[in-house]
Amino acid sequence: MIIARLFNYFIVFSVIGWLYECTFCTFKNGAWENRGFLFGPICPIYGAGVVLAMVVFHFLPQKANAEHPVWLIFCICAFGSMILEYLTSYVLERVFHAVWWDYSKVPLNINGRVCLPATCGFGIAGIFVVRYMIPVVEELPIEKYPLTNEVFALVFMFIMGIDMALTVASLTKIVSQLERAEASFNEKADAGYQRVRVAPAAIASVASDALSSAGSSAKDAILSAGSNARDAMSSAGESMNERLNRFAESLSWRDRYHLHTMLGYRPRKRMGVNTDSIREFFAKLQEKIQVRK
Structure with a gap:
């Protein structure tokens, strides 16, 4: 009672x-x-x-x-x-x-x-x-009214139990997807960083070879090297947008509801993992689902 x-x-x-x-x-x-x-x-x-x-x-x-x-x-x-x-x-x-x-x-x-x-x-x-x-x-x-009191308590408890079960399931799904996105993003970001890191050396090498050659082919070679570097630097951003779109499409209305109620995402700090990237990903994801509402 x-x-x-x-x-x-x-x-x-x-x-x-x-x-x-x-x-x-x-x-x-x-x-x-x-x-x-x-x-x-x-x-x-x-x-x-x-x-x-x-x-x-x-x-x-x-x-x-x-x-x-x-x-x-x-x-x-x-x-x-x-x-x-x-x-x-x-x-x-x-x-x-x-x-x-x-x-x-x-x-x-x-x-x-x-x-x-x-x-x-x-x-x-x-x-x-x-x-x-x-x-x-x-x-x-x-x-x-003890019986009425207990009936109301049981009904409220049943409804709240279902609510909590759905909430935990939805939040667990969101966290799991965010962790996968975090791992994928860091893996691709590292690969992109390696391409960008070697790009200046590649341009310098092409420029050096071009100076020792003649004709318009020198200019074309340098422009081609610069274009490749720009493509490498933009690949990480394009990859994030693709993941954002896939993530947003996979969310149910329950997932969107809970994602909207979150004020921020704080992933576990681990060695060699860039947590800033997933925080940015989370913020952009919230903006995307807000626009689609």
Whole structure:
């Protein structure tokens, strides 16, 4: 009964968190933006935060007929949100090599995962939630309908389970394709680099031979060598465009949805691998699917 009630609270506050995130980002960016991680209209991190606050403040000792002081609510909610946000960001990046929020450009941030302004904002929001929202929710006559409460919890759990399964499958597919593109791009980039590296020496050799010869054939030889060098230098760019087109064509609507919700891609740093190239590839891929929407 208690677990079912808490899970229903989790769903309700996850939906409220999703509405807040989407509304805030829409006003900030001037266009509608879905900030959900899953397909459904929920942000689980908000629901988890509120449910944890309900549990903590329920068991936190307090004087009879006295509310928890504001400063204590602020400190607990701010610190708790910082831990929850950092761990969530870390786990998502480790599993999917992607980020859904980034505070790198915000002052006083830690690895771009959390920052002091956002932490203080969540602390202030926590005061409102603990003092006003949670008491109202706890006064609802949910305990009078235990069967209905458990049925709703099971239905929500079933829907969310399907949503999470589809989300994980889609993100795993995207990451796998990005890793293959990364390997292919670096392999072809290395080959292109080798061709470009030897091009100046080839031009110099042709020019030297041309100076010792006569007639218009000298000019033709130099121009031909320069053209070959330009073709070698442009092959990497053409190859990226081809891969972008193939990648975009292979994406389903579910893949496009999740690719659009990602804020950035952070591949694993490995010896001899140029991560900048795949970051650029990811950014251009997002632009391409945005144009096609």
